[in-house]
Amino acid sequence: MSAVLGKSESLRDAYGKTLLELGGKDPNLIVLDADLSGSTRTVLFGQKYPERFFNVGVMEPTMMSIAAGLALQGRTVYASTFAVFAAGQAYNFVRQSICYNRANVKIVATHGGLLVGPDGGTHQIVEDIGLMRGLPGMTVIVPADAPSTRAATLEVAAREGPAYVRLTRENLPTVTDGSFRIGTAAELRSGSDLTIVAVGALVARGLEVAEELSKVGVSVRVLDFASVKPCDAPALLRAARDTGAILVLEEHSVLTGVGALVAATTSENYPVPVRRVGVPDVFGESGEAWALLDRYGMSRESIRDEAWELLRLRGKVQ
């Protein structure tokens, strides 16, 4: 591991522990899970506050409706399961029961993206960010590390309305100081030749590539774009203006994810070349988690190659 990264920690544990903290402070908080409480770590809340914890079994769509029904009575409700079930299986229930009703439900979905690993393509949802950010009124957060997960869990509690927080199964190196705020992109590294905009697990890889490029005199800005919606458009436009090119990294389909958001936002306001590193228009497969990222085009080498391509486009290198 590069010197730019902190120690690896579980985002899910950070979530579970933060829920415990919130549960102690807010007697109005209720947590639901759909038979995955050990994996999502809501089990920690369930053990401490069993009267406010409901494991509804394998009924993710109805978990969202029950969550909405509770929230409409003034409760703050956290509902957790894997991302493929939360955003995929339950999509129209998230849409109508939660978003259309403007219910105060926080969906914290674990196991987003390819890093699910051996379970394979059925469970590796790479469409959830696109599905969730298309919903009116939905806040969408993709934390890059455990400290940001803690901050995001607290932030969505303080913000009335529906939210979707996408977590990764794998432990991730710490890259932030935990000062995440909704609507704000964090500049983790300053730079002037190129900006890397990254979310989730790929923020660390972006920092590593930026570090590598700095050794050959290329100055790369790195933005942790955890707040996908609302998005920090001013930070994007500053990046476009200051560095002239943007490389987006996401463990998600490039068709509907953060890359699409960044390209649209910049092209409408300050057009610069944008390239997207992410999952192409395919499903994943079983395999070791990190090897899958490499296989599907998100290796450090791929990121570096795309960075050079952008620098060439801008005439900054030969």
Add this chain to the structure above:
Amino acid sequence: MPETPPVELLRSLELTAREIRKEVIRMTFAAQSGHPGGSLSVTDLVTALVFHELKIDPARVDWPERDRLVLSKGHASPALYAALALRGFLPRAELASFRKLGSRLQGHVDRTKLPVIEASTGCLGQGIGMAVGMALDARLRSASYRTYAILGDGECQAGPTWEALMAGGHYRLSNLVAILDRNGLETDGTTESIMGIEPIADKFRAFRYHTLEIDGHDFPQILAALEEARRTTDAPTAIVARTVKGKGVSFMEGKHQYHGKPPNAAEAERALAELSREPEGRA
């Protein structure tokens, strides 16, 4: 056995239901869209709830202890809007805005536009889940309010309906009443020819509901069932209310074609004339 309801009450409910049916015809005719068939079938159930059973107050829409009514079959909105208007929750004149641009009376009930609505519904299989959440909340708070969900029978083909019913049974939510408007018809034809749901009462029983079967157009039976639900303390109650789609309008009765088709001018006129005739009331 519950006491026989007073004759005046029954007469009043019947007259109110007739007024609601007229409004259903006027609203769907004016909008030239909407769902008259399933609104007319559920009218007597809605009337009994809004005018007798529910603890609600037009002066206090956000009263914490009010009973919750969730119209899981959200397309029957005209019946609910008309009942709420007659009960004083909105101006009767506003009914004319149904389905029009800018109206609070959306095609399917919408709580963000009309606050007296407890839950926005329309896509089927979700209202009952939200009702389970409401009933759970009441239990957690030791609140006295009760939650009533009205389901359609086509909706009983949707898997999540049974997820939600399973949850209500599992948590033994005796403060929850699921009322099935069993009119036997859905958009394309009869439920039993398309995807049969019978034996439906057995299904509710299997899902741990205290299950009652009634004629959903007979007020004494409706009131008795609701009263029995209130006295049931160890399980949620399911009321299978056998109804007639299009009830009260002869040419709509039993016709699936009027599920989502509004009356034309001649049909509306004929329907209103029928509904204005003095019925051979049982009162």
